[in-house]
Amino acid sequence: MNAPKTSKSGAWKSIWLRHETVLFAILILEWLYFNSVGPRFGSLDNSCDILRHSVEIGLLALVMTPIILTGGIDLSVGAMLGLCAILFGKLWRDAHVSVWIAGLATLGIGGFCGALNASLITLLRLPPLIVTLGTFSLFRGLAEATTQGVDTFTGFPNFFLALGQSELVGLPAQAPLFVAVAVGIWLLVHRTTFGRSWRAIGFAPEGARYAGISVERRVGMTYVLAGIIAGLAAVIYTARLGQAKADAGTGYELFAITAVVLGGTSIFGGVGSVHGTLLGVAAIAVLSNGLVHARQPREVAGMLIGALLLAALTVSVLAKQFAARSKIGHARHST
Amino acid sequence: MKTHFRELSVAAAFLLVLLAMACFAPSFYHAQPLLSLATRESPTLLIACGMALVIICRQIDISVGSQFAICSVCSGLLAAMHWPLVLVLFASLGLGLALGALNGLLVAGLRLPSIVVTLATMVTWREALRWKRQGEFVNLPDGAQWFGLHQVQGQLMMVAMALTVLVLLALTTKHVAAGRFVYAVGSDAEAARLAGIRPQLVTFSVFAFMGALTGLAALINAVQSPQVDPKSGTGLELKAIAAVVVGGVAISGGRGSLWGAFVGLLLLACVSPALTHLHLPPYWERALQGAIILLAVVADGLRARRERFA
Numbered sequence: 001m002n003a004p005k006t007s008k009s010g011a012w013k014s015i016w017l018r019h020e021t022v023l024f025a026i027l028i029l030e031w032l033y034f035n036s037v038g039p040r041f042g043s044l045d046n047s048c049d050i051l052r053h054s055v056e057i058g059l060l061a062l063v064m065t066p067i068i069l070t071g072g073i074d075l076s077v078g079a080m081l082g083l084c085a086i087l088f089g090k091l092w093r094d095a096h097v098s099v100w101i102a103g104l105a106t107l108g109i110g111g112f113c114g115a116l117n118a119s120l121i122t123l124l125r126l127p128p129l130i131v132t133l134g135t136f137s138l139f140r141g142l143a144e145a146t147t148q149g150v151d152t153f154t155g156f157p158n159f160f161l162a163l164g165q166s167e168l169v170g171l172p173a174q175a176p177l178f179v180a181v182a183v184g185i186w187l188l189v190h191r192t193t194f195g196r197s198w199r200a201i202g203f204a205p206e207g208a209r210y211a212g213i214s215v216e217r218r219v220g221m222t223y224v225l226a227g228i229i230a231g232l233a234a235v236i237y238t239a240r241l242g243q244a245k246a247d248a249g250t251g252y253e254l255f256a257i258t259a260v261v262l263g264g265t266s267i268f269g270g271v272g273s274v275h276g277t278l279l280g281v282a283a284i285a286v287l288s289n290g291l292v293h294a295r296q297p298r299e300v301a302g303m304l305i306g307a308l309l310l311a312a313l314t315v316s317v318l319a320k321q322f323a324a325r326s327k328i329g330h331a332r333h334s335t
Numbered sequence: 336m337k338t339h340f341r342e343l344s345v346a347a348a349f350l351l352v353l354l355a356m357a358c359f360a361p362s363f364y365h366a367q368p369l370l371s372l373a374t375r376e377s378p379t380l381l382i383a384c385g386m387a388l389v390i391i392c393r394q395i396d397i398s399v400g401s402q403f404a405i406c407s408v409c410s411g412l413l414a415a416m417h418w419p420l421v422l423v424l425f426a427s428l429g430l431g432l433a434l435g436a437l438n439g440l441l442v443a444g445l446r447l448p449s450i451v452v453t454l455a456t457m458v459t460w461r462e463a464l465r466w467k468r469q470g471e472f473v474n475l476p477d478g479a480q481w482f483g484l485h486q487v488q489g490q491l492m493m494v495a496m497a498l499t500v501l502v503l504l505a506l507t508t509k510h511v512a513a514g515r516f517v518y519a520v521g522s523d524a525e526a527a528r529l530a531g532i533r534p535q536l537v538t539f540s541v542f543a544f545m546g547a548l549t550g551l552a553a554l555i556n557a558v559q560s561p562q563v564d565p566k567s568g569t570g571l572e573l574k575a576i577a578a579v580v581v582g583g584v585a586i587s588g589g590r591g592s593l594w595g596a597f598v599g600l601l602l603l604a605c606v607s608p609a610l611t612h613l614h615l616p617p618y619w620e621r622a623l624q625g626a627i628i629l630l631a632v633v634a635d636g637l638r639a640r641r642e643r644f645a
Contacts, residue, residue: 120632120636124633126632126633127586127587129586130580131629131632133580133628134577136625137577137625137628138621138625139625140622141618141620141621141623142622145616147618148616148618254457257451257454261451303463303466309451309455310447310455314447318445
């Protein structure tokens with residue numbers, strides 16, 4: 001596994017390497033355990049099922065990573081997904097636009113929603129938590145108002161539903177899209193100056209400004225990106241379920257944030273990785289699917305995810321304190 | 336005047352809505368529906384008071400909705416076992432206090448970020464409740480609804496309780512040292528520590544207090560209907576945060592007042608009945624509330640910007 005390229009000391013590097021390694025080990029243990037209790041769990045069919053059901057949350061978690069890296073947060077992605085799904089259905093059914101063009105337009109709508117967040121956060125320097133809390137209400141409310149609370153969009157053509165329900169050489173049809181976005185965002189965060197600058201901004205915004213980074217523009221980009229990908233997730237969601245309702249994606253923002261934090265990204269920004277996020281998504285998806293196969297109630301999965309999140313956080317904070325303490329001890333020794 | 340400009344401007348907006356209702360929909364001013372509205376919103380007022388303290392202390396608590404549901408169901412079960420209501424009240428307060436104290440322990444003791452801690456406890460408690468109860472409603476015994484009083488008396492008592500808590504807290508945060516500590520820790524924890532305040536203790540107490548208020552609010556909500564809904568309190572955290580923010584409490588801590596949270600809640604709470612009485616489609620409620628939140632923060636942002644450039 002690749003360690004994230006941080007410009008800090010080796011001790012830091014090893015801690016984050018450790019975080020992701022531990023998460024990976026937990027994931028393998030989960031897999032082995034569920035494989036031994038649920039006879040059908042390890043089958044290829046079920047693996048495809050896990051992948052299919054985690055694509056939308058996975059996409060949201062992927063774009064949440066740069067946002068949290070810069071020290072921000074976006075509570076509105078789930079509501080954005082809902083609004084995009086509704087407008088997508090509206091464009092196709094009432095405006096008689098072809099499905100693919102409607103899909104492209106949905107990406108644009110998502111981008112526009114993201115740009116609203118971005119401009120409020122960067123131009124007026126408002127706290128992201130509050131801005132996206134407001135747009136969370138606004139987007140979900142607009143979706144409810146558009147459908148008058150009852151309207152549901154169904155009856156999409158079969159070739160479109162194939163995007164969410166069929167298989168492509170043994171893999172879910174939406175998997176290639178997910179992989180493409182994942183690789184793209186991984187490259188963006190870990191292999192470009194853009195990614196470096198997000199990390200720098202999260203680590204010290206003022207420092208980044210003095211280093212000549214246009215902080216506002218770079219931060220704004222992360223929210224616009226989140227909007228566009230939320231639009232994509234809305235299209236895939238609609239194709240998978242075959243319907244678009246105003247409550248689409250309720251609570252997804254929390255799953256996405258949980259996956260990102262579980263994956264080792266600091267909620268204060270500056271530290272984290274995209275592959276950590278992917279591991280976080282996988283750990284959550286395997287846990288909730290595996291418990292069903294182990295004939296455990298679904299609610300246990302939610303409880304365990306909450307507990308896992310707290311445990312991961314405690315371990316990483318304690319490790320950080322430990323590292324800081326041993327560093328001080330080291331410095332004392334050398335003087 | 337200048338110090339309370341933010342609260343007064345929200346109050347002015349609220350009065351404007353009241354005035355509009357007087358002109359276009361006088362039916363809004365019937366006593367019984369208004370009292371029912373106030374009763375429905377009084378648990379939210381209690382939560383918003385606690386949330387204002389948490390946010391002034393530069394923290395956030397998004398687990399209150401789940402705590403609320405747990406306290407509601409537990410107090411319903413205790414009432415169904417024919418415990419006297421006073422004991423149920425103390426049990427609900429104690430349970431809320433314990434849940435809040437757990438958050439406080441994790442945030443203040445281990446110094447974990449409050450948003451992630453309360454996100455985790457929110458999910459955990461909500462799912463634990465669903466697991467144990469499988470979404471079952473709790474039937475309250477005959478004497479429990481409205482505290483065993485006549486409906487109007489019960490409603491008046493609940494509103495009075497919520498308002499009393501509000502006034503006491505508003506006075507405490509303004510005039511009592513313990514209340515000022517919350518502001519001190521929220522504006523600069525390190526400076527507060529140097530001034531002899533123990534920031535971690537203050538933070539812990541604020542979370543525990545928020546939990547106790549949630550317990551009280553849960554009981555007030557539970558006795559309003561003959562059955563306790565295990566899903567009650569969903570989205571309550573966002574409603575409370577929205578009221579607090581609209582009322583001018585700064586999310587960066589140390590600024591704002593309980594009165595602000597109160598007028599913020601009044602403004603947000605009258606959206607839904609206003610839509611009904613003006614014969615507008617009720618589906619716009621969420622969107623309008625979102626717009627009000629954004630308007631409030633944009634106004635804050637513009638003012639801060641003017642001060643920056645001035």
